[in-house]
Amino acid sequence: MTLIAEPKSMQFEQPLPLRSGASVRGYDLAYETYGTLNADKSNAVLVCHALNASHHVAGVYPGQDNSEGWWDTMIGPGKPVDTDRFFVIGVNNLGSCFGSTGPMHRNPDTGKVYGADFPVVTVEDWVDAQARLLDRLGIAQLAAVMGGSLGGMQALSWTLQYPDRVRHAAVIASAPNLTAENIAFNEVARRAIVTDPDFHGGHFYEHGVVPQRGLRIARMIGHITYLSDDVMNEKFGRQLRSGLDIRYTTQDIEFQIESYLRYQGDKFSEYFDANTYLLITRALDYFDPASRHDGNLSKALAAATARFLLVSFTTDWRFSPKRSREIVKALLENRRNCSYAEIDAPHGHDAFLLDDPRYMSVVRAWFDRIAAEFQA
């Protein structure tokens, strides 16, 4: 049965204080829900998104081809996160560009488009905003919070900021913080955007332009880091675009991998907001719960009481299994309940979005146990 998705929006008048000291007020959060909240409101699952995703987690929009949600393989009727049993909530984060209030919207205090003046948001701020949405939906406690990559950071942060409101947390292809190399890739992407003459210091909207050059480069860099060397070799290898002959050109496309990357860059530059890219990569850079505990992750995670599922993928070099194991180790040091699966998948970081049967069955089994709790 096809799951039909319906985008909704919730407005929040009260200012949300941010970690930076700034605050936002009069903001909207775009969200979607799937399934039915049960009578005692114990079956809610919040799904947190990563860089290039939104509240449209699962299902399709009626009459729109290819409108499947970004985690539609994972979430839906009869799927690992079964919407026949769970009430699933997807929410677009503050500062994003897919419906929630972000840099493209007007600051109610000034009447002007935020642009680069949209306040810097952190993973912790997003979790606070999500908690307010749950308040409004009347959900005191989540059966589970889940997310991959940056979404996994939000799931982890939920267990630290609101331990009483989360019974389970699935942290997938994630990390307790970014490495220097991760930050470095983010920084190059940001520099490409910021130094694009069409960026205009982040106020390009009023100039009627978009820093597409910078966005293309940012996306190309990102894409390389999402894939594994292996899968790139398998999919593209050294295949030439024009068949067998080298054309001896430095500016035109010669290899298929170039064609693929340019296409991805072009597509992204047409819909993604440059200021959002800066905000979201910065939220990634800043996330580091151990930093408030002298770098001791075990101390940082002592606050968590949820039961955890950690999943990593062998060829993911952006958020390698080693990083997930750091979280597992810190949880075990706190004698927390934690399941961990390291999935042997060739697809690099992207694997968390794909339909790997072992991965799906691990998540399915974990959610089956959760369902058994509230159905008991």
Add this chain to the structure above:
Amino acid sequence: MTLIAEPKSMQFEQPLPLRSGASVRGYDLAYETYGTLNADKSNAVLVCHALNASHHVAGVYPGQDNSEGWWDTMIGPGKPVDTDRFFVIGVNNLGSCFGSTGPMHRNPDTGKVYGADFPVVTVEDWVDAQARLLDRLGIAQLAAVMGGSLGGMQALSWTLQYPDRVRHAAVIASAPNLTAENIAFNEVARRAIVTDPDFHGGHFYEHGVVPQRGLRIARMIGHITYLSDDVMNEKFGRQLRSGLDIRYTTQDIEFQIESYLRYQGDKFSEYFDANTYLLITRALDYFDPASRHDGNLSKALAAATARFLLVSFTTDWRFSPKRSREIVKALLENRRNCSYAEIDAPHGHDAFLLDDPRYMSVVRAWFDRIAAEFQA
């Protein structure tokens, strides 16, 4: 004793036919030599350079601080490649921007600066040009050819193009071709340069500008791939530039790694030529001796008769040990003489330029054996 370097230049009137079908004429090659060519001219060692290097391989320029050659740890009196015994030649490749004829020079046929019209050069073309230089220096056969990274590709190509002219070849931190991921990184860097409005289709010289934005991004990407994740974490980790406090900014520097990368990008953009960057990365992309043998590297290397030294570094993810082992395997399949050292070094691809004692002693022992041959 300090080795004093003296840059020289040799002009070549006769056109050099290139793999692309084009040719260059009236070109100069900048070069340096160290040590003394022996009576029977049997002690010559040619050193091939990688992307961001030149003919200035060893020694210093009198009166110039910090003017050591890029492989000064490796080459000089009493060093692993001992200039008291060997006559070492460094040559700047055609199309580069450090003295040899390149895009910044005038095309003698048109009287105009080449710019983006400088013909595409390949590793094979460079080797041909180097062979002509040796002809002029009266050197019929090299005791050894050596190089790291792209330089290693040239050393390997020497053994295939001119097997009778090379007794030994040291191929360090190199690969039989680039992977899709390698090409992808090169392509992003090239796109950053080409889409910089100051690039002007490669004819920026006549506009009095330089595509510095693009060059900065290109260099930042390159730099990330030269280092290992480990060494980045050790050197920079998540250290903030301003001490302990996050400043909540998306455009200003927050982490030390950002400061380092921006500095490297700025420096590079002040001296490196944008068209040269395109040409050299393309030469890297194109190199693939097996492509003329249905992808069979073993068949491709059957032409080589030299004795080989292969060296790789454990944390080098740009040209990983696996790639060097492919070359070793293909050589052994041809029953060629081949020594291979996999050096456990933390520095990533950059390790080949550094003074690691195990690495140095491997190269020293190998060159000692070569010296023993012609001194016998």
